[in-house]
Amino acid sequence: MAESLSRARGRDVLDMALVIPLQGPAGIFGPSCESCAALAVQEINADGGVLGRELNLVPVDGGRSPEEVAIEVDALVSAGAVQAVTGWHISAVREAVAPRIHGRVPYAYTALYEGGEDRPGLFLTGETPDLQLGPTLDWFAGTAGVQRWTIVGDDYVWPRRSATTAARYLRRIGGTVCDEMFVPLGTSDFSGVLGRVEASGCDAVLMLLIGDDAVAFNRAFAAAGLDRDILRFSSLIEENVLLASGSESTRGLMTSAGYFEDLATSSGLEFAATYFREFGDDAPVLNSLGESCYEGVRLLTELMRRAGSTQVPAMMSVADGLAYESPRGTVELRDRHLRQRVFLAVADGLTWDVVQQL
Template sequence: MPDSTPEYDTRPDSPTDFRIALALPRRGPAGIFGLECHAAAELAAAEIETAGGVAGRTVHFVHVDAGGDPAAVGARIKGLLDAGSIDAVTGWHLSNARQAIAKVVRGRVPYVYAAAYEGGECSDGVLCSGEVPGDQIVASLQWLRTEAHLRRWFIVGNDYVWPRGTAAATRVGLQDTDIAILGERFLPLGTDDSAVWDRALSEVVRSGTQGVISLLVGSDAVRFNRAFGDRGLDATITRFSPFTDETVVLASGADATENLFISAGWFAGLGSASAAEFASGFARAFDLVNGAGPIGETAAPPAGTMAETTYSGVHLLADIAGASVPTVQDARRAFVKWGWDSPHGPVDLDDGSARHPVHIAKARGVELDVIARVR
């Protein structure tokens, strides 16, 4: 991904700015989502500006690359805080980056983490606005048990906190059901050795599983899907992912998406008026941020769930204080109880856990068809 935006904005501070560290990945496996998340954040900022700003202040993003070493990401945020250069933090990034950022924020400014995650985050001033495993994964597996008679699953994920925490939460959520996790295999972020993927797939086959739960990120999910299709496993083994969006499906290719199910709050194919409004605004923002195509055409991909959660995270951050500038105290109050309307429907934040409408979609080539609401 091109690295054209400076991480530290050297523009003189303005008392009319609300300065947000926007932490998005520009490299690594999650870098595939960076452009769409940036466009979605700019759309939210433009809408906030039109509505009067944040207590009259203009949203000003200070861009931070969240795709590198988590400790370095945390150090960058700390440097901005120590310099008095930011008023808040938000963005879509991986949970290992969230943990590093939460350690340095420590109640100094509000921080909205805009991604589905493993649950359990309770650091001071941190609001997690994304889906959690019980709603997103367990409900979907129960639906697949009823509709497709799938009971035996094998987990393949990246080796960091979100996949491991999500796998553990899923096992707990499946207790007292007849749905079983037969095994797990966790691979390093950025695995590009075909032999490693082949060994993981051989383990999947030996397990006798009916389905694979993919807890893989971005380009790693693309590599896995392609290897899965190349071995012809998609004809007999179902895949399910809570962390795949339209971008990953498109990159995987039509030959690698048979029997692939995905769950999320948002899909570009949702038919509501709010979904259509967001999709239209996202396309305009993407073209403005990344360069428009020919007149009358858009270069924008379908808006994925990573983009929609980024958009909602920026709005949540701006809204928690009402008519004043958001503070840590506002984040603490919202942690206990808050609600907002997202493009995919109403979301309730209760004791730090965001409850979303959750839909399940099935891949059809490089498109996703929403087939049910599971929560």
């Protein structure tokens, strides 16, 4: 259907695949991602579109198996039904999609991720460990005296590589990984994991869990009383997970991100006001993951406008140093990664209290 629509509208429309999770453990993020991307499209089209063409999103469910997602995106690109790809999805999906695209169209990956991606045509808007994880571990050691960590993650590329990076940072600052556990995506029973957490003697848990898995862990962690003595930090936990976990399960829980709904900056507050004005008070929860999809659409548009082209070689040639204003403030592209401010926040019931910029 996307192909026939694109052909019917001709060259006046630029179709962009939006790959976001609509099912599975990360499905909790889908509505926010879709709304924020739609807001970006509205603003871009109101400003003349992209190189004289109306921008249109083609949704792709990124919550399925990575191979299923990759096959659909490949089919869309091969048919000429989309001229770009963006969206928030887990690294396992990116690892399957990127080789299929193979630089034929630009691909803006918006999730925070483990770092190291350099395939042609791939641009990355999310936080990386050098901006997010390392500075946070430094803060915990210097401010809270936390040096002993147990790592609990889902079993795929992002948690495993992030755990390796965290261990390297901790060795550098004299910290210790007391234990390390990885569970299948979709895990809801953490009883065995919690027994090992308690036995490990750690000061804090590094949570590398996605969506519903993080919710289940938070509830079980608090129910076991571990929140009395052990802190939790996750680099991927936002307002949806906080709400779903419940206020009784968020004591001692912290996160870091480039954007929060309650971030008191002029750009952040303006974005939130625009979002709720457009979608109403019952809009999907605004959060860093959803905002990242706004960022991905904006970034590709800015690159296309600067290059005067939608072709990957032209966009790559002008990418370095591209800067623009976004809900995250002034952001700049370096080595095809978006350089941005990252903030540390602590849970206060069902909201995030931003403590400081890292």
